[in-house]
Amino acid sequence: xxxxxxxxxxxxxxxxxxxxxxxxxxxxxxxxxxxxxxxxxxxxxxxxxxxxxxxxxxxxxxxxxxxxxxxxxxxxxxxxxxxxxxxxxxxxxxxxxxxxxxxx
Numbered sequence: 001x002x003x004x005x006x007x008x009x010x011x012x013x014x015x016x017x018x019x020x021x022x023x024x025x026x027x028x029x030x031x032x033x034x035x036x037x038x039x040x041x042x043x044x045x046x047x048x049x050x051x052x053x054x055x056x057x058x059x060x061x062x063x064x065x066x067x068x069x070x071x072x073x074x075x076x077x078x079x080x081x082x083x084x085x086x087x088x089x090x091x092x093x094x095x096x097x098x099x100x101x102x103x104x
Contacts, residue, residue: 003025003096016039018038021079027074028075029074032047034060037063037064038062043080050074053092057083
């Protein structure tokens, strides 16, 4: 799956706001919580620790505030249902690999 990485303050603040969907996923780093205010679609959210192990996975409808995860260092966002299809669940370690275009 293509993964966009939002590591700057500006990129993390923007996240998926203003989009109608996403092909693949977006990782916000560092990040311990997210919200879906002003979002146009429901998203799956995976909270990862510093070793990229999945701590929790939640589906969030637009207009929601996610609870902060104390050990979370990264958050992966994707369209609702995508993380389940990809097998992303608590306890799994996510592996990142650079693609030909430099995306993870």
